[in-house]
Amino acid sequence: MNYETHEHDVLVIGAGGAGLRAAVEVSAKGLSVGVVSKSLLGKAHTVMAEGGIAAAMANVDAKDSWQTHFSDTMKGGKFLNNWRMAQLHAQESPDRIRELEDWGALFDRTPDGEILQRAFGGHTYKRLCHVGDRTGLEMIRTLQDKGVHSGIDVYMELTIFRLLKDGGKIAGAIGYWRKTGEFVVFKTKAIVLATGGGGKAYQITSNSWECTGDGHALAYEAGAELIDMEFFQFHPTGMVWPPGVKGLLVTEGVRGEGGLLTNNKKERFMQRYDPKMMELSTRDMVARSIYTEVKEGRGSPHGGVFLDISHLAAERVKKKLPSMYHQFKELADVDITREPMEVGPTAHYMMGGVRVDAETGASTIPGLFACGEVTGGMHGANRLGGNSLSDLVVFGRRAGMGAAEYARKLNSFPLLDQGELEKAAKDMETPFQRSGDENPYQIHRELQESMQSLVGIFRMEEDLKKGINKIEELKHRAAKLAVKGERTYNPGWHLVGDLKSLLTVSEAVANAALTRKESRGAHSRIDYPNMDEKFGKLNVVVSRKNGEMNISTSPVPEMPEELKRLLAENK
Amino acid sequence: MEKTVAPAAMVKFGTTQRKDAWWAAPTATVAVLTLFVIYSMVRAFENNYYIAGPYLSPFYSPLLLFDWWPLSPAFLILWAPAGFRFTCYYYRKAYYRAYAAHPFACAVGEPHRDYQGETKLFLFQNLHRFFLYAAVVVLFFLWHDVIKAFSFGGHFGMGFGTLVLLVNTVLLSGYTFSCHSFRHFVGGNVDCFSCAKAGRVRFKLWKGVSSINEHHMLWAWTSLFAVMAADLYVRLVACGAIHDLRIF
Amino acid sequence: MPDVTFKVFRGDAKGGQAIDYPVPIAPGMVVLDALHYIQGYLAPDLAVRWNCKAAKCGSCSAEVNGKPALMCKTRLDSLPTGRPITVYPMKTFPVIKDLVCDVSWNYDVNKKIPPYRPAKDGRKIYQEDVDRVQEFRKCIECFLCQDVCHVLREHEKKAEFAGPRFFVRLAGLEMHPNDITDRSEFLKNSSGLGLCNITKCCTEVCPEEIHITDNAIIPLKERVADRFFDPLRWVFAKIFGRK
Numbered sequence A: 001m002n003y004e005t006h007e008h009d010v011l012v013i014g015a016g017g018a019g020l021r022a023a024v025e026v027s028a029k030g031l032s033v034g035v036v037s038k039s040l041l042g043k044a045h046t047v048m049a050e051g052g053i054a055a056a057m058a059n060v061d062a063k064d065s066w067q068t069h070f071s072d073t074m075k076g077g078k079f080l081n082n083w084r085m086a087q088l089h090a091q092e093s094p095d096r097i098r099e100l101e102d103w104g105a106l107f108d109r110t111p112d113g114e115i116l117q118r119a120f121g122g123h124t125y126k127r128l129c130h131v132g133d134r135t136g137l138e139m140i141r142t143l144q145d146k147g148v149h150s151g152i153d154v155y156m157e158l159t160i161f162r163l164l165k166d167g168g169k170i171a172g173a174i175g176y177w178r179k180t181g182e183f184v185v186f187k188t189k190a191i192v193l194a195t196g197g198g199g200k201a202y203q204i205t206s207n208s209w210e211c212t213g214d215g216h217a218l219a220y221e222a223g224a225e226l227i228d229m230e231f232f233q234f235h236p237t238g239m240v241w242p243p244g245v246k247g248l249l250v251t252e253g254v255r256g257e258g259g260l261l262t263n264n265k266k267e268r269f270m271q272r273y274d275p276k277m278m279e280l281s282t283r284d285m286v287a288r289s290i291y292t293e294v295k296e297g298r299g300s301p302h303g304g305v306f307l308d309i310s311h312l313a314a315e316r317v318k319k320k321l322p323s324m325y326h327q328f329k330e331l332a333d334v335d336i337t338r339e340p341m342e343v344g345p346t347a348h349y350m351m352g353g354v355r356v357d358a359e360t361g362a363s364t365i366p367g368l369f370a371c372g373e374v375t376g377g378m379h380g381a382n383r384l385g386g387n388s389l390s391d392l393v394v395f396g397r398r399a400g401m402g403a404a405e406y407a408r409k410l411n412s413f414p415l416l417d418q419g420e421l422e423k424a425a426k427d428m429e430t431p432f433q434r435s436g437d438e439n440p441y442q443i444h445r446e447l448q449e450s451m452q453s454l455v456g457i458f459r460m461e462e463d464l465k466k467g468i469n470k471i472e473e474l475k476h477r478a479a480k481l482a483v484k485g486e487r488t489y490n491p492g493w494h495l496v497g498d499l500k501s502l503l504t505v506s507e508a509v510a511n512a513a514l515t516r517k518e519s520r521g522a523h524s525r526i527d528y529p530n531m532d533e534k535f536g537k538l539n540v541v542v543s544r545k546n547g548e549m550n551i552s553t554s555p556v557p558e559m560p561e562e563l564k565r566l567l568a569e570n571k
Numbered sequence B: 001m002e003k004t005v006a007p008a009a010m011v012k013f014g015t016t017q018r019k020d021a022w023w024a025a026p027t028a029t030v031a032v033l034t035l036f037v038i039y040s041m042v043r044a045f046e047n048n049y050y051i052a053g054p055y056l057s058p059f060y061s062p063l064l065l066f067d068w069w070p071l072s073p074a075f076l077i078l079w080a081p082a083g084f085r086f087t088c089y090y091y092r093k094a095y096y097r098a099y100a101a102h103p104f105a106c107a108v109g110e111p112h113r114d115y116q117g118e119t120k121l122f123l124f125q126n127l128h129r130f131f132l133y134a135a136v137v138v139l140f141f142l143w144h145d146v147i148k149a150f151s152f153g154g155h156f157g158m159g160f161g162t163l164v165l166l167v168n169t170v171l172l173s174g175y176t177f178s179c180h181s182f183r184h185f186v187g188g189n190v191d192c193f194s195c196a197k198a199g200r201v202r203f204k205l206w207k208g209v210s211s212i213n214e215h216h217m218l219w220a221w222t223s224l225f226a227v228m229a230a231d232l233y234v235r236l237v238a239c240g241a242i243h244d245l246r247i248f
Numbered sequence C: 001m002p003d004v005t006f007k008v009f010r011g012d013a014k015g016g017q018a019i020d021y022p023v024p025i026a027p028g029m030v031v032l033d034a035l036h037y038i039q040g041y042l043a044p045d046l047a048v049r050w051n052c053k054a055a056k057c058g059s060c061s062a063e064v065n066g067k068p069a070l071m072c073k074t075r076l077d078s079l080p081t082g083r084p085i086t087v088y089p090m091k092t093f094p095v096i097k098d099l100v101c102d103v104s105w106n107y108d109v110n111k112k113i114p115p116y117r118p119a120k121d122g123r124k125i126y127q128e129d130v131d132r133v134q135e136f137r138k139c140i141e142c143f144l145c146q147d148v149c150h151v152l153r154e155h156e157k158k159a160e161f162a163g164p165r166f167f168v169r170l171a172g173l174e175m176h177p178n179d180i181t182d183r184s185e186f187l188k189n190s191s192g193l194g195l196c197n198i199t200k201c202c203t204e205v206c207p208e209e210i211h212i213t214d215n216a217i218i219p220l221k222e223r224v225a226d227r228f229f230d231p232l233r234w235v236f237a238k239i240f241g242r243k
Ligand SMILES: Cc1cc2nc3c(=O)[nH]c(=O)nc-3n(C[C@H](O)[C@H](O)[C@H](O)COP(=O)(O)OP(=O)(O)OC[C@H]3O[C@@H](n4cnc5c(N)ncnc54)[C@H](O)[C@@H]3O)c2cc1C
Pocket: A013, A014, A015, A016, A017, A018, A019, A036, A037, A038, A039, A044, A045, A046, A047, A048, A049, A050, A051, A052, A053, A054, A135, A136, A158, A159, A160, A161, A175, A194, A195, A196, A197, A206, A207, A210, A214, A215, A249, A348, A349, A371, A372, A373, A374, A385, A386, A387, A388, A389, A390, A392
């Protein structure tokens, strides 16, 4: 078997905000670091983040503090969060943002020369630092340039498909160049997973093709634990028309700037569901409300509801939401400064993921670290808008430090198991040798349909079981897929690999959802419509035992007294 | 920057997959600019019919008559606006495209002569700012002419010619002060407005100039037509082909 | 809904040809939707880059009916009907396969740009200081401007010319209110700024509507002129000292 080999102290898988921040940190510690990504540099999902990055900087609302940010995050997550992560996140995000600024990022400004912050759902104060509605772009470009100039090695358009271990600990990873289809082996002391989410499991999603949950699957296969997989965030406002852009995100910034939600009777229906917070309620709540309105026949012509910002001055809309303005103008022929948008829920963010140590990002496998959307715990049952971008930089840095420290302590590189390596490569190659007519895109479509209808916003036992059976069937069909064409840049082949991850992630989501017999945050069970104290103290854990998916529960980490008091005060 | 790329360019002039009328705009540019250059040369050489009553043709303003100068007085002046326009960032675009076909239109194959861009011989384009200074001086005289055009034998009045000169000078001012070099001069060269001396004022100025600079192309064409029209009007009145219409 | 024929380039560095695919049309459809249809039903191995499908990531650059454009932003109803729609890869970069080309040259150029160096950390910055630079930071690195720029496309000056994308980046750094790196030598000599003849094709194709020529390139040319081609300024500086 032919392959090239590269050696790095730390390998970062993923070049989104989390991966790049981690790599910058490792490189600052003087270690050699490689970053791989499935797309070109700067195209990771983070680039699409719009609304802003949350941090209690108190530039606009002087009353804000990390304590309030922490309480908001815990409340939003229905107290299922890893408290330590939520605390570190609230405490450290202001510094991480100042650091971005010192690296050249330019956020929108307040009149007195500070970073401007806007309101967002679930945040008590105006807390989201932003650049119009292209915050993610600013962030990724800043980190990208910082990274490039601090000498990290970037491997673009390279997909990792297996982590390699030496006994119990991480020893490397194997992937293929998308360009040539050739294999690449990395020898490394530590790996930081920063592969983002898996929204492509759903039909209607704001996520790009990259979001196939590879990191979740890689970690799971390597034996790490995944938690909170049942919590999949449906963003309340995605586009619903035209068909080609269904699911495309409409930033929460629209509501943050004052956008109103109405149904076809011109009622501000949030009155019925959350009269206090109205449009700026948490995402799980708004998504369910919209879903219910549509289901009960009060929806818009294309099966959504109306989101209206046209009461603001046209100039202000164009200045604060320029890409929304263009997105609707160009793709849907709607001028949002004059007419309402039509929006509906779209699969957006995975709260669940690799279980990590809050301080270092270490997973349950020695040498495997993780940060960003691929991790679980930080956001509990529901993520607040803007808390992801800050999560990326806070825990990206921490995972980078954790991995660097771990790698430094290892005197030599762990050994690669040649047999394991060749088997991984062979698994990847076999679809070329098979024959058959099944199209991987067909399987993907069927998976998305099932997940959407059976493991969607509202769930019930019967559906979930059906879903699990369907996933099982698709797994069998996927294992027999044959690929046509050559190895050079063959998306059909790439999809065969990605499908494997998607199926694993879907299986985990469905099984975890079946296990949690209550409704909490983003997880709504029609057959168990209320919150259950008992489940409020448990995380659902997915791991691999003897080649099978194993579901168990473990207690939510106990909060220290002072934080409990803090939460009680901020009730 | 090492060369990493195999020749992918189109070989022949005019090769493209574009399906629209990409040749229309540059062809029109050639026609209009050529016409203008011929007209202005003819008029400059003509050395006659440039004064009509209170009106002075913009081609001859300020009127410099010296015994030692054997040619038309227009040549003492015209180098300034001509140089200004020749080195203007907008006209450069227009004639590089239309005359040199570098490129004739976007994503259309062009002749593969040795290409130097604005290096070497073309470094003189960097002198644009000096032509700007000269053009501002000329503009000063043109405004002077406009004021004079309100005076008919010592009495305040206005003719159609006054209007023609006024419009021309307004458009020329718009063209001159929407100049990129001017925009740079008033504030474009500042990096941090809040830290620079007189930063607020310069920011306001720069903003103002930027807003007209956005339409520099429009100023360039309208003022070109206006100059030609103003001169033609003065000439026609001067040679008696038409009579100036007195408004009051 | 009727079918429209797409003529899509299929091939690699060694050559290739346009293949016809009939695609059923839906309202509001963009070119990328059509390619996804082709991938999903007719040719699973059709290589095409994309990510966001919302003109935010700059992955899906190609040449549609001969014009460099983002496929996810090009509506079918904006193209002439009744004729096949041609989709080719960007011409300025070597083809890898089908619509995917090797844009790594751009990343190499980027590395050579003298990086950001702050004057002082944590200083106050006002909106008026950032307005201008924020326009440049909208760039999504689609490289369409690089593709259309004749200096690269026709004259192959990749060795000496950074291209409009990187003039935008350079302008963003040069006009950054808190940056102190001096890039004038780099601009004049290494970046090839002088090779740009301000013919504005880059501006015409930029999907982010960045005024590349007017707001980035020309101001940079003026800065270079300040530094290297302005004797008056030089005399002034000698008499009154540098500012
Ligand atoms: C439209 C949209 C708007 C959003 N807006 C906001 C917002 O305003 N505020 C906010 O806080 N959050 C927002 N989010 C959420 C947030 O953007 C994401 O959660 C976050 O960017 C994830 O970052 P990441 O670094 O974890 O992963 P990503 O940015 O998704 O990056 C993943 C990286 O991993 C690589 N990768 C994946 N698998 C592999 C593999 N097998 N081999 C090699 N590389 C691999 C990918 O190529 C990519 O480089 C938004 C999300 C979307 C979709």
